Amino acid sequence: MLFQQVINGLTLGSVYAIIALGYTMVYGILELINFAHGEIYMLGAYLGIIFLGIFTTMGLTAYSLPLAVFLTVVLAIFFCSAYGFTMEKVAYKPLRNAPRLSPLISAIGVSIFLQNYVMITQGATDRVFPYRFGEKHLHFMNAEVTWLQGSIIAVSAILMISLHMFQKTRMGKAMRATAQDKTMAALVGINVDSIISLTFVIGAGLAAVAGVMVASYYGLVNHFIGYVAGIKAFTAAVLGGIGSIPGAMLGGIILGLIESTGAAYISSEYKDAYAFVILIIILLIKPSGILGRHTEEKV
Amino acid sequence: MVHILEARDVSKHFGGIGALEDVSFKIRKGAIISIIGPNGAGKTTLFNCLTGIARPDRGAIYFMENEISKLPAHRVTELGIARTFQNIRLFPEMTVIENVMVAQHLRVRYGLLSAIAHNRTFRKKEKDIIEKAFEYVGFVGLENFARTPACNLSYGSQRRLEIARALATEPGLLLLDEPTAGMNAIETMEVMDLIAQIRELGKTIVLIEHDMKLVMGISEWIIVLDHGVKIAEGTAEEVRNDPLVIDAYLGKEAVQ
Amino acid sequence: MRNKRLLVRSLIIASWAAILFLPFKGIRGAAELFLVIAAGIPVFHFLQRGMVLPKHFRSVVSFLRPFFIPVFLIAALAVPFLAGDYYLDVLIMCGIYILLALGLNVIVGFAGLLNLGFAAFYAIGAYIYGLLNTKLGIGFWPCLPVSAAGTACAGLLVAVPALRLRGDYLAIVTLGFGEILRLVLNNWDSVTNGPNGISGIAPPQLAGISLGNLKYFYYLVLAIVLLSVFVIRRVERSRTGRAWIALRENEIAASSIGINVTRYKLYAFAFGSFWAGIAGILFAAKMRFISPESFTFAESVLILSMVILGGTGNIYGAIAGAFLLVLLPEVLREVQLYRMLILGIGLVLLMIFKPEGLLGKNLRKIRQPVED
Structure with a gap:
């Protein structure tokens, strides 16, 4: 029973971790809570349903399921990245030197817009994922792990490892330099604007994968899922230490585990409240998070 | 004492x-003292x-x-230390007079209910606040800009306003963090005169400066910091001839 | 040359938007959007070039200013004799939102603390009356101070721990508090009756007359709104109000002139929440039914939008913002569906083009050396 909850929590947690990476990377560079990031994930879930639906009617799914899924994910990543890119250019870039709260309010505006945009274009009712992945599963230490759960955990792990490797490349180093000091980065010839765009694109791409995975896992999506998941992923990012990439991964997994065990052993009605309670507790006890650095404000 | x-x-x-x-x-008590030292010597940290x-x-x-x-800072102010900031920290959207009015926060008090009722206590105390605010604003020579938002003042006037605001907290000790930074020669002289006048009011003044020559004349005691360490103190004459100071401080300027 | 560049730019923007739109509305939808944007940008551009504010606009406004408040008052008093129940209903909601916007304006506008969970305080005010009235039979008038004070205390309770945090974290904590409260209201069935809410709440009585009648209730709301404007204005122009604005403008400077920053932030939270409590009890008394659905995050955002739209820190701005955001959807019934969509775009555009709000002063524009 407990181990089953651990597997469920790990599945959920790796999705939170993937979304949390987007929050933490943007915060690391712009010190902005990109409130609309959860909506990108929601777009990803819808795009997964839309494209897989198209491929199913085309007959591609029947011909080769892996190819159809692969193309769906690629297209979802492409469109989500395009949305992430546009969002930054339209809603945040003009506010780069504005008071701190202006971009946050703008982000809330983007979030409301995207939610209602999807509601209007896709309808207010739940949408169903066009393919049911089988209930085939592995037995593993008294727990049942479905193939889908296994794939979600595996894909998330691969994405996190790739992001970690990316950090070591030239581009990744430029990104870290920009996060530390934008002025200095610009002085050594880094194009800060494109690095910021790249951050949004990568974050949105990750959110797209998370969206498609969740849509296939639960089978149902609606236009509210972005808000809830966004808050939870943000909690994960803060829990791990906002701005820290390993922190976001760790925070996501811890949060997933707390939620699934909490729902099983304490109360499932308050499942969504755990994230908020944890968020408030961390912010009060250790606002810098588990892996975050403590920074003193300069006078 | x-x-x-x-x-x-x-x-x-x-x-x-x-x-x-x-x-x-x-x-x-009652002196003008300068804390000098090259940039990064820890002067502002000391003020903080x-x-x-x-x-x-x-x-x-x-x-x-x-x-x-x-x-905490507000308790220190209550005991009687006021300061200005090297990078000016005014309340930019408030007018000049409001900046000085709000600084009397600790000295003129009344309850929320008298503010809502506009009773006699409130009216009398608000009148006091405004009158005093005009006094301080006049003292630093900004009476013509009383109704101007602070952010629209020139750089030199903003520094003067910060001094007026600090005075309005009725301090015994006034700490001025590079009060002439970014000013031209005439403005600098005017501010130095202003500092001398403030001392006439019986206040003790501590100045931060990195330009040693500027404070030699006005200060009767000088403390020299370098890399967070006090390397010398004494009268202008003593400090000027201190080999450590020449080495660590004047030496650097000579190199520059 | 310039026109050509404009045309190319609008074509690029239009194609980009159409690509983004494609998966959600298909080829036809995307093509329509493309045409609208490609044509819209140049048209808007030429309109903007041709539009100049009349020169005398400012002097006319300043001439009319002294008449504004008396005219407004007379109109407000006369409304029940001229308008039908529908209008009274809308205006009562305007009044309730004005109270909410004024309260939030104290927190966000005066003290500069972003609160994203203000609907929670509105809910507390409403539920205190709902519960006291239906379970213990206590009437409106004794509940009014209890609701207001209880909500103010809730504001303090949230603020005490939250104020150690920096601005945007504080915003998230208030959001979290709002969500937790909503989940509790939804799930604590034995007390709050869960999602079904509390019904059968009594309207206020005055001298034996029930104020359930819309006309009477309208006057009650009007009286409370006027009282709140009166009180908040006086507090704003006192030692307390100045201290709030000082800490909004520069927290370190505020503490260095002797303002106890934490204490004044707490005052702002309590004082702002107080009005939310009053708005809550009025809402419960008017609807006679409350449920968690009325106090969602969207509601918090709506109230925040009223404050920001009108101009943060400006009492009349908050009132104008509340009026606009309550009345607009009523006027534009057909676009009800697009209401939130437009609100979202509006917030982004407002932050970019007029962050000080409709009635705020644009200090960036007038910032120029007056001397020399």
Whole structure:
């Protein structure tokens, strides 16, 4: 029973971790809570349903399921990245030197817009994922792990490892330099604007994968899922230490585990409240998070 | 009580780097004292420790017999220390007169209910606040700009307004952090005159400057900091001839 | 040359938007959007070039200013004799939102603390009355101070721990508090009756007359709104109000002139929440039914939008913002569906083009040396 909850929590947690990476990377560079990031994930879930639906009617799914899924994910990543890119250019870039709260309010505006945009274009009712992945599963230490759960955990792990490797490349180093000091980065010839765009694109791409995975896992999506998941992923990012990439991964997994065990052993009605309670507790006890650095404000 | 302020072994570190190392000194009541040193010597950090904006890691600070190193900034102000900032910190959207009115926060008090009722206490005290505010604004020569938003003032006037605002808290000790930074020669002279006038009011003044020549004439005691350490103190004459100061401070300027 | 560049730019923007739109509305939808944007940008551009504010606009406004408040008052008093129940209903909601916007304006506008969970305080005010009235039979008038004070205390309770945090974290904590409260209201069935809410709440009585009648209730709301404007204005122009604005403008400077920053932030939270409590009890008394659905995050955002739209820190701005955001959807019934969509775009555009709000002063524009 407990181990089953651990597997469920790990599945959920790796999705939170993937979304949390987007929050933490943007915060690391712009010190902005990109409130609309959860909506990108929601777009990803819808795009997964839309494209897989198209491929199913085309007959591609029947011909080769892996190819159809692969193309769906690629297209979802492409469109989500395009949305992430546009969002930054339209809603945040003009506010780069504005008071701190202006971009946050703008982000809330983007979030409301995207939610209602999807509601209007896709309808207010739940949408169903066009393919049911089988209930085939592995037995593993008294727990049942479905193939889908296994794939979600595996894909998330691969994405996190790739992001970690990316950090070591030239581009990744430029990104870290920009996060530390934008002025200095610009002085050594880094194009800060494109690095910021790249951050949004990568974050949105990750959110797209998370969206498609969740849509296939639960089978149902609606236009509210972005808000809830966004808050939870943000909690994960803060829990791990906002701005820290390993922190976001760790925070996501811890949060997933707390939620699934909490729902099983304490109360499932308050499942969504755990994230908020944890968020408030961390912010009060250790606002810098588990892996975050403590920074003193300069006078 | 001859000394208004005493610092004993004040130390402050930022992430392992020592910004202040065991700094001790005494400040005599009614004097003008300058703290000088090259950029990065720890002068502003010292001010932050003296005013409760930063908390020293070690050491003690006594202001008129009170230990203040662990007090929050507003308590320190209440005891009678006021300051200005190197990078001006006014309330930009408030007018000049409002900036000075709000600074009387500690000295003129009334309850929320009298404010809502506009009773006699409220009216009398508000009248006092406005009158005093005009006095201070006039004292620094900004009477013609009383209704101008602070952010629309020129740079020099903003520094003057900061001094007026600090005076409005009715301090015994006034700390001025580079009050002439960014000013031309005439403005600098005017501010120096203003400082002399403030001393006439019976206030003790501590100035931060990195330009040593500027404060030689006006200050009767000079404390020299370098890399967070007090390397010398004394009269202008003594400091000027101190080999350590010449080495660490004037030497650098000569190289520059 | 310039026109050509404009045309190319609008074509690029239009194609980009159409690509983004493609998966959600298909080829036809995307093509329509393309045409609208490609044509819209140049048209808007030429309109903007041709539009100049009349020169005398400012002097006319300043001439009319002294008449504004008396005219407004007379109109407000006369409304029940001229308008039908529908209008009274809308205006009562305007009044309730004005109270909410004024309260939030104290927190966000005066003290500069972003609160994203203000609907929670509105809910507390409403539920205190709902519960006291239906379970213990206590009437409106004794509940009014209890609701207001209880909500103010809730504001303090949230603020005490939250105020150690920096601005945007504080915003998230208030959001979290709002969500937790909503989840509790939804799930604590034995007390709050869960999602079904509390019904059968009594309308206020005055001298034996029930104020359930819309006309009477309208006057009650009007009286409370006027009282709140009166009180908040006086507090704003006192020692307390100045201290709030000082800490909004520069927290370190505020503490260095002797303002106890934490204490004044707490005052702002309590004082702002107080009005939310009053708005809550009025809402419960008017609807006679409350449920968690009325106090969602969207509601918090709506109230925040009223404050920001009108101009943060400006009492009349908050009132104008509340009016606009309550009345607009009523006027534009057909676009009800697009209401939130437009609100979202509006917030982004407002932050970019007029962050000080409709009635705020644009200090960036007038910032120029007056001397020399």
